[in-house]
Amino acid sequence: MEPTAGKPSLLRNILARLLLFGVFIIVVRFAYVVTITGESCNLGDFCFFSLPQNLNFVIPGAGTGVSAAVGNDVVPGSNPRRDLYTSKEWIKAVHFYSSIFQDLISEGYLSPHSKSLCVETPLGQEVFALKEIGVEDSIGIFKKAAKPLVIKGDGHLIPFHDNTFDFIFSGGARLDLSARPSDFASEIARTLKPEGFAVLHIKANDTYSFNSFLDLFNSCKFVKMREIDGFDSSMPYIREIILKKEIEVLDHGNRKKSDNKCSVPGHKLELVQKAEPLILEEPLKPWITLKRNIQNVKYLSSMVDISFKNRYVYVDVGARSYGSSIGSWFRKQYPKQNKTFHAYAIEADKTFHKQYELKKKWVTLLPYAAWVKNETLSFEINRDPGQEEVSELNDKGRGMGRIQPVKSKQGKLNVEVDQIQGFDFAEWLKNTVTERDFVVMKMDVEGTEFDLIPRLFETGAICLIDEIFLECHYNRWQRCCPGQRSTKYEKSYGQCLELFTSLRESGVLVHQWW
Secondary structure (H helix, E strand, O other): OOOOOHHHHHHHHHHHHHHHHHHHHHHHHHHHHHHHOOOOOOHHHOOOOOOOOOOOOEOOOOOOOOOOEOOOOOOOOOOHHHHHHOOHHHHHHHHHHHHHHHHHHHOOOOOOOOOEEEEOOOOOHHHHHHHHOOOOOEEEEEOOOEOOOEEEOEOOEOOOOOOOEEEEEEOOOHHHHOOOHHHHHHHHHHHEEEEEEEEEEEOOOOHHHHHHHHHOOOOEEEEEEEEEEEEEOOEEEEEEEEEEEOOOOOOOOOOOOOOOOOOOOHHHHHHHOOOOOOOOOOOOOHHHHHHHHHHHOOOHHHOOOOOOOOOEEEEEEOOOOOOOOHHHHHHHHOOOOOOOOEEEEEOOOHHHHHHHOOOOOOEEEEOOEEEOOOEEEEEEEEOOOOOOOOOOOOOOOOOOEEEOOOOOOOOOOOEEEEEEEEEEHHHHHHHHOOOOOEEEEEEOOOOOHHHHHHHHHHHOHHHHOOEEEEOOOOOOEOOOOOOOEOOOOOOOHHHHHHHHHHHHHOOOEEEEOO
């Protein structure tokens, strides 16, 4: 009986299938890592076409003094990333950052033994520059990895433990571009070791934005600043800021909620001096004069960079309808620098409340009266003759509401008096915003400004407001009766002018509203 060949054939088929299956697994794994995750491969990923972890670039003038080359016998042009690493732009950036880091080493802010992190570095030039000058323990993070220099990570959620790094660097004005600069700054401070150094390149070109930047780092001490030339036309010059993490948390002058002391910094006083002049003489036609004056207003956001603020808030005190000022003026005309503001509409008149239900989430209605404490108040509405109600889209015929009306009677013609809830506006403001936020306020409260403004000073809440548009109410000349003033308000124009002057002398950028 002749021996059968069935078993060897079966064994060969099994081995061949196992080999094909192994090749299939490698191909699938390679496609997943490169195509799906967008990361470079290493040996652990079963990939053989990626940038080796031990690849050693040689950049002219960056430490070795020889021409640029690629390692491991790979032909230029066979790998797009490798071509990028040898491009003139990439090498120029490496030279730039090498010079920056060498200066920091000579000044004692960086050492070859520093465990270093580069935040938001898409191509890893900063990381390579650190390694090239001898800071070997360096890594970068970006939303898309570029191994071995950069791993996947976000500057707003750095993938490392607290107190990990001796040195953290953020170049390319990344903090300027952040939609959440406070989170960005907090993550840098969190992962930096106590007494470690953070170096950031920013485009802050005014004292307001510079101080706003420092306020973001409440655990770091400002050490040094210098202006340096950038390495491309998009950043002709930048500011290099050096911060040192303190063992104890600093407050940079920020007040606690219970602290009523308030001192306006000098850089805000300088901005007030640049504001449009106040109207010193009482205008004969105040509504027309003040409306025209708004064309002369020098908005704060047109004078300074507000990029380093944590949130952007508009508070409309005495908002009336949505279209009265929020929709018609602030949303359309106020220069916001492409920032998203959240608006608070404070309006006690219930006639206007319904239309706010239809508005977007960026507006929050507070259906109460801004006052100096929490208590029930009388609220008087003086309607124009013949106007019984106001439509949802038109509020021109609706009289302005006043709290604590003077000599009002429930049955008086064209007067409506309701009981409403007043709240301590100053305390609400202190619990809603911080000095890290950019806060714009419009106040039209029918004479109550003479109560609210002093309360803001008393509680220190005035320091939380960056810019105020204030309508001051006084006993104006009556149109019907020449030589006679209205008795609706007790204050004079001179007292209004004193209120505006006191605000500006205290460093508050206030504008005359109509």
